[in-house]
Amino acid sequence: MSRAFNRSWIVVMLWLGLFSVATAVQRFPPPQFSEPRELPEPTTPPPRSITMETVDVAVLAAALMLAAWLILKKRRRGWIVALMLFSLGYFGFWRQGCICPIGAIGNVTLAIFDASYALPLTVLAFFLLPLLFTLFFGRVFCGAVCPLGMVQDLVLIRPLRIPAWLESGLRLFAWLYLGLALLMAATASALVICRYDPFVAFFRLGANPQLWIISFSVLAVSLFVGRPYCRFLCPYGVILRQLGRLSKYRVTITPDECIHCRLCEDACPFGAIDKPTVEWPDSQRVKARHRARVLLVLLPVIILLGGWIGFKAAPALARSNAVVRLAERIRLEETGLVADRTDESTAFRTTNRTIENLYTEAEAKQQDFVIGSTLLGGAMGLLCGLTLMRTHICFRRDEYEAHRAGCVACGRCYLSCPREHLRRQRRTDLQPAEPSA
Amino acid sequence: MSDNLTTTRRRFLREGMWGGVLAATTAAGATLAARAKNDRLVWQIDPYKCIACGRCATHCIFTESAVKCVHSYAMCGYCDLCTGYFIPEPKDLTTAAENQLCPTGAIIRTFVEDPYFEYTIVEELCIGCGKCVKGCGAFGNGSLYLQVRHDRCVNCNECAIAAACPSQAFVRVPAEKPYLLKEFK
Numbered sequence: 001m002s003r004a005f006n007r008s009w010i011v012v013m014l015w016l017g018l019f020s021v022a023t024a025v026q027r028f029p030p031p032q033f034s035e036p037r038e039l040p041e042p043t044t045p046p047p048r049s050i051t052m053e054t055v056d057v058a059v060l061a062a063a064l065m066l067a068a069w070l071i072l073k074k075r076r077r078g079w080i081v082a083l084m085l086f087s088l089g090y091f092g093f094w095r096q097g098c099i100c101p102i103g104a105i106g107n108v109t110l111a112i113f114d115a116s117y118a119l120p121l122t123v124l125a126f127f128l129l130p131l132l133f134t135l136f137f138g139r140v141f142c143g144a145v146c147p148l149g150m151v152q153d154l155v156l157i158r159p160l161r162i163p164a165w166l167e168s169g170l171r172l173f174a175w176l177y178l179g180l181a182l183l184m185a186a187t188a189s190a191l192v193i194c195r196y197d198p199f200v201a202f203f204r205l206g207a208n209p210q211l212w213i214i215s216f217s218v219l220a221v222s223l224f225v226g227r228p229y230c231r232f233l234c235p236y237g238v239i240l241r242q243l244g245r246l247s248k249y250r251v252t253i254t255p256d257e258c259i260h261c262r263l264c265e266d267a268c269p270f271g272a273i274d275k276p277t278v279e280w281p282d283s284q285r286v287k288a289r290h291r292a293r294v295l296l297v298l299l300p301v302i303i304l305l306g307g308w309i310g311f312k313a314a315p316a317l318a319r320s321n322a323v324v325r326l327a328e329r330i331r332l333e334e335t336g337l338v339a340d341r342t343d344e345s346t347a348f349r350t351t352n353r354t355i356e357n358l359y360t361e362a363e364a365k366q367q368d369f370v371i372g373s374t375l376l377g378g379a380m381g382l383l384c385g386l387t388l389m390r391t392h393i394c395f396r397r398d399e400y401e402a403h404r405a406g407c408v409a410c411g412r413c414y415l416s417c418p419r420e421h422l423r424r425q426r427r428t429d430l431q432p433a434e435p436s437a
Numbered sequence: 438m439s440d441n442l443t444t445t446r447r448r449f450l451r452e453g454m455w456g457g458v459l460a461a462t463t464a465a466g467a468t469l470a471a472r473a474k475n476d477r478l479v480w481q482i483d484p485y486k487c488i489a490c491g492r493c494a495t496h497c498i499f500t501e502s503a504v505k506c507v508h509s510y511a512m513c514g515y516c517d518l519c520t521g522y523f524i525p526e527p528k529d530l531t532t533a534a535e536n537q538l539c540p541t542g543a544i545i546r547t548f549v550e551d552p553y554f555e556y557t558i559v560e561e562l563c564i565g566c567g568k569c570v571k572g573c574g575a576f577g578n579g580s581l582y583l584q585v586r587h588d589r590c591v592n593c594n595e596c597a598i599a600a601a602c603p604s605q606a607f608v609r610v611p612a613e614k615p616y617l618l619k620e621f622k
C-alpha cells in the first residue's frame with residue numbers, strides 16, 4: 001500500500017466528512033508483513049482485588065466494636081481520639097473515602113429500583129453494619145469511625161452555640177438532602193451524596209475546583225460550628241439519629257447518677273445535652289396545647305403545600321437526568337430552534353436509536369420525577385409541621401442527659417461530670433498495690 | 438404512681454419499636470444480600486459508544502486522568518499516514534512535533550517495514566484527551582481508543598467522568614473482566 005494511496009483515502013473521507021468515531025469500521029486491511037510478526041497486546045492492569053474489599057469490611061466491623069467499647073465502657077476521650085485518627089487514616093486517606101456508608105445509601109437505593117444493578121456485598125455490609133451498631137450502642141460510628149465526622153470533629157477549635165430553634169430548622173436540610181439523594185438514585189440520575197462529598201478532595205489530594213471549594217468551606221465552618229455536615233447535611237446521620245433514639249445502650253454523661261451540678265451543661269459542642277425541664281406554668285401549658293392543636297389541624301395543609309411545591313419543582317429536578325436533558329436538546333434541534341449540535345446530541349445521532357424511543361424513555365423518567373418529587377415535598381411538609389409542633393410540647397426530664405439522637409458519641413462530656421472523676425479515682429484505687437519486696 | 442406507669446409504658450413502646458426496627462433492618466438486609474453479588478463493579482468505557490469528546494482528560498477527580506489511550510494492534514492498519522498520529526494535512530510525515538496530533542507527544546512511531554509503521558502509546562505521557570482516538574476513528578480503523586486504567590483509577594462510587602460523559606459510554610463492569618477491549622472483527 002503506497003503513501004499516495006493512503007493520502008487519497010483521507011481526501012475522499014474528508015470530503016465525505018460523515019464518519020464519526022463511534023462507527024466501527026475497518027477501513028484499512030491489516031498489514032501484510034514480509035515475515036510473521038508477533039503483535040503486541042494492550043496491557044490490562046487489574047483493579048484492587050475483592051479480598052482487599054473484604055478486609056475493609058472486617059476493619060469496619062472491628063473499628064465499630066472497638067468504638068463501642070471505648071465510648072461506652074472505657075469512657076476516655078483520649079482513646080476515642082486515637083481511634084478517630086486511625087479511622088481517618090484508614091478509611092479516609094488510605095482507602096480514599098470510598099466506599100463509605102453515607103454514599104452507600106445511593107447504591108442501595110439504586111439496587112432497589114434498578115434490577116439490572118447488582119449491589120456488591122461489601123457495599124451492602126458497609127451500609128448495614130453502622131445501622132446495626134447504632135441500634136445496639138448508639139451512634140458509635142459517628143463517634144470514632146466515620147472519616148467525614150472525624151475531620152470535622154478534630155478541627156473544631158471554638159464551637160459557637162447554636163440556638164435550639166435554629167438547630168432544628170437547619171436539620172431539615174439534612175432530611176431534604178436525604179430525600180433528594182434517594183430521588184436521584186432511584187431514578188438512576190446521579191449519586192449526589194458522592195458527587196458533593198465534603199472531604200473526598202482532601203482524602204485523594206485531588207479533585208475538580210468545585211469539590212475543593214466545598215471541602216474548604218465545610219472545613220472552615222467546622223472550625224467554629226461543631227460538625228456542621230453531620231448535623232445539618234449528612235443523610236446517613238438522619239437515619240442514624242432515628243435509630244439512636246431506640247438504641248439499647250448509649251452515651252450517658254454520668255457513669256452512675258446525675259447530681260444536678262450543672263457542670264456538663266456547656267460541655268457538648270453539638271448542643272446534644274438536654275437540661276432537666278422545668279414544669280411549665282399553667283397559663284403557658286394551656287397556650288402551648290392550643291397552638292399544638294391548631295398546628296395539628298393545619299398539618300394536612302402544610303403537607304399539601306409541600307407536595308405542591310414538590311410537584312412544581314419536578315421538571316427542574318428531572319433535568320438532572322441525562323436522558324431527560326438529551327431528549328430536551330434533541331427536541332430543540334428537531335424543531336429547528338437551535339442549529340448547532342452538542343457532544344451529547346452528536347453522540348446520540350451516531351447510535352441507531354430512534355428519536356421516538358428516546359422521547360418515550362425521557363417521558364417515563366419525567367413521570368417518575370413528578371411522583372417522587374411530589375412525595376418528597378409532602379414528606380418535607382410533614383416534617384416542617386412536626387418540627388413546629390414539637391416546640392409546643394413539654395417533654396419531662398429530670399436529669400442532664402445526652403440526647404439520644406443528637407449525641408454523636410464523641411466523649412467530650414465525660415470529664416465534665418464530677419461523678420466520672422470519682423469513678424476514675426475508684427478505679428485507680430482498686431488497682432492492686434505494687435507487690436512489696 | 439402514674440409517673441411510673443408512663444415510664445413503663447414508654448419503655449415498653451421503645452423496646453417494641455427496637456425489636457421491630459431490628460427485625461426490619463435484618464430482613465431488608467437479607468433480601469438485598471440475596472440479590473447482591475459477591476463481586477465488585479468497576480468503571481469502564483465502552484469504546485463503541487465513546488465519541489472522544491475530550492472530557493475524560495478534564496473530568497477525572499485526578500489531575501492526571503485515570504483514563505488513557507490504549508492501542509489494539511490487531512486492528513491497526515500500520516498506516517504510514519496515521520490519522521491518529523498526524524494532524525490533518527501535515528507538512529510532512531515525520532515525527533516532528535508540529536506534525537503530531539498528540540499534545541504531549543505520547544505516541545511513538547516506529548518503522549517496521551515499507552510501508553508499515555507501528556504506533557505505541559507511552560502511558561506516562563498520555564493524558565486521555567482522546568485527540569488521537571478521534572483522528573483514528575474518523576479516518577482510520579479505530580484501533581486507538583480510551584480505557585479506564587485500573588492501576589490508576591480508585592473506582593469512585595460515582596465516577597466524575599461518567600457523570601459528564603456525553604455519550605453515556607461509562608459502564609459498570611465486573612472487576613474480573615475490567616476492560617472492554619476492541620478486537621479485530
Ligand code: SF4
Pocket residue numbers: 102141142143146147148149150227229230231234235236237238240
Ligand atoms: S453524621 Fe454523617 S458525617 Fe457525621 S459522623 Fe455520622 S455518618 Fe459521618
Ligand code: SF4
Pocket residue numbers: 251267268269270271272273402403406407408409410411412413414
Ligand atoms: S458524647 Fe457528650 S459531648 Fe459528645 S456528642 Fe454526646 S453528649 Fe455531646
Ligand code: SF4
Pocket residue numbers: 482486487488489490491492493567583598601602603604605606607
Ligand atoms: S467523556 Fe465519554 S465520550 Fe468523552 S472521551 Fe470520555 S468516554 Fe469518550
Ligand code: SF4
Pocket residue numbers: 480496497498499502503504585589590591592593595596597598599
Ligand atoms: S472512577 Fe474516579 S478515578 Fe476512576 S476514572 Fe472515574 S473519576 Fe477518575
